[in-house]
Amino acid sequence: MEYITITSDSYESCVSEAKAKYGERVRIHSRRDYTVGGGLFAKKRNKCEIVCYLAPEKAVANSQNVTKEDLKEFEKEARTPDPSSLTLEEKLETNLRKNEGEKSRVVDALLDENDIKGPFRDKVLLDFDFSVSDIPLELSDRIISNVSIDHLSQAHPKRYMVFLGPTGSGKTTTLAKIGSLYKNVGKSVAIITLDSYRVGAYEQVKAFGDAFDIPVLLVKDEDEVILAQEKLRGYELVLVDTMGISPEDGALNLKLKGLLSLFRSNETSFILTLAANLKSGDMMKQYKSYNAFNISSLIVTKLDETESIGSFLTFAYESGKPISFATCGQKVPQDLKKASTTVVLEYLKGFGIDVKRLAAQLLN
Ligand SMILES: Nc1nc2c(ncn2[C@@H]2O[C@H](COP(=O)(O)OP(=O)(O)OP(=O)(O)O)[C@@H](O)[C@H]2O)c(=O)[nH]1
Ligand SMILES: [Mg+2]
Structure with a gap:
């Protein structure tokens, strides 16, 4: 199966673009929200990336007489719920989990790159708030607040x-x-x-x-x-x-x-x-x-x-x-x-x- 990746500034514009290009057969396989730019001066911009695939034509046109292959496709689709069918709480929950995973990878990469280890790393990460919008800023703030200057x-x-x-x-x-x-x-x-x-x-x-x-x-x-x-x-x-x-x-x-x-x-x-x-x-x-x-x-x-x-x-x-x-x-x-x-x-x-x-x- 061929997957198509679409990137835009919001989830809604990704979906509109996918529907405009591929019509009703398009199915969303996964979604990733992230930010680009940032630091103390540059403003961060929200971005969204969706990965889609096209459902087989016959499965869309005729939902009776489905084959095992069709069922597998629908099961796959069912595991990735259509975001438009989710409640607000479910959407927030899904995004939060995805974002936290993404953010903790960013934090780990920054700490590794700077060779920050052991008890100092543990202290910096203690109760780290992954809900903040600017992860590098929060992390640098925690690093410097645990450094003692004479x-x-x-x-x-x-x-x-x-x-x-x-x-x-x-x-x-x-x-x-x-x-x-x-x-x-x-x-x-x-x-x-x-x-x-x-x-x-x-x-x-x-x-x-x-x-x-x-x-x-x-x-x-x-x-x-x-x-x-x-x-x-x-x-x-x-x-x-x-x-x-x-x-x-x-x-x-x-x-x-x-x-x-x-x-x-x-x-x-x-x-x-x-x-x-x-x-x-x-x-x-x-x-x-x-x-x-x-x-x-x-x-x-x-x-x-x-x-x-x-x-x-x-x-x-x-x-x-x-x-x-x-x-x-x-x-x-x-x-x-x-x-x-x-x-x-x-x-x-x-x-x-x-x-x-x-x-x-x-x-x-
Ligand atoms: N690149 C760089 N070299 C430095 C720096 N500080 C000192 N050095 C160089 O390191 C070398 C040793 O510096 P010293 O000040 O002689 O070191 P020391 O600890 O007094 O050495 P000993 O008296 O032999 O124990 C010299 O070539 C310095 O120029 C620095 O901040 N950066
Ligand atoms: Mg000396």
């Missing part, structure tokens, strides 16, 4: 900010960007680096310090930490760079812990810096290996090297820690963003949310 430490950073994280995650580069950011708003900023291990580490951070007129002190042991703290007593913000360590390197871990224990906890924030292109499970492993430092917030780096911020959001939710900054490139100091819901929205994929346009509209 606005307080952005506005009032503690005196010591310690940058922790695996090798190459972007600690030193991000520290330089943040140093420049606070210097530009009038804070006196200094840097202490504990990284006397990697060749060129001091030269790298010193070059950033020189570029932004920020003093840099290299400390190698616990006595030097105390001396550096005394020397920098007059500075409002002291950024502390650390060496990237692997969780397996017990000796270096111990050394770092010893040095960092000299920073008083009430005036120090320990920040974990992780690259966005890691899988959420690997981020969690890293987080656990730094847990002894009492991490207070998270920085996500290298957003420019990944498709979506979803893995990081999945991890951040599981860790229970807020996000303070995000970086999106190698340029110092430009490629730094204070974490915000706008940044999160900007890096969600496939939601059709034009954040740049939104920002431009808000500014006008």
Whole structure:
């Protein structure tokens, strides 16, 4: 049997078109309602698609002497009731079921595409209201309302900010960007680096310090930490760079812990810096290996090297820690963003949310 698909703006216009083209033999096999366009600015449009087939001529002309084949056709037809014969409640019920199936597929696809998994996905989907007209908007709203942003430490950073994280995650580069950011708003900023291990580490951070007129002190042991703290007593913000360590390197871990224990906890924030292109499970492993430092917030780096911020959001939710900054490139100091819901929205994929346009509209 040949099936014909007709698409239009409403069910009624689909049926009119089918009847005009194929006459009284046309039977509706199925119907699908959906929307196109949308996002924050583009208006959504309702569309309807029907799949029809033509009943055999003899079955229409002569309902007596029906063959088994005819009966099968009529049974098939009977399972797909003619929508014009349904009550309003039945119609609503049928549409609702079809729409919910369709909408939950859209939700799953968006969450999969953004690598949003585990407890975070469950939380986002808890009591999800599939009756809303704009599913991507509802979903993005639920995602951002379950993301914790550390606005307080952005506005009032503690005196010591310690940058922790695996090798190459972007600690030193991000520290330089943040140093420049606070210097530009009038804070006196200094840097202490504990990284006397990697060749060129001091030269790298010193070059950033020189570029932004920020003093840099290299400390190698616990006595030097105390001396550096005394020397920098007059500075409002002291950024502390650390060496990237692997969780397996017990000796270096111990050394770092010893040095960092000299920073008083009430005036120090320990920040974990992780690259966005890691899988959420690997981020969690890293987080656990730094847990002894009492991490207070998270920085996500290298957003420019990944498709979506979803893995990081999945991890951040599981860790229970807020996000303070995000970086999106190698340029110092430009490629730094204070974490915000706008940044999160900007890096969600496939939601059709034009954040740049939104920002431009808000500014006008
Ligand atoms: N694409 C991209 N690269 C970045 C970003 N942040 C840092 N990088 C690059 O990542 C590399 C490592 O950055 P570092 O700041 O040296 O990383 P680190 O964590 O201090 O590394 P170690 O001190 O060796 O542990 C450098 O080439 C940076 O330019 C970012 O947001 N995007
Ligand atoms: Mg470094």
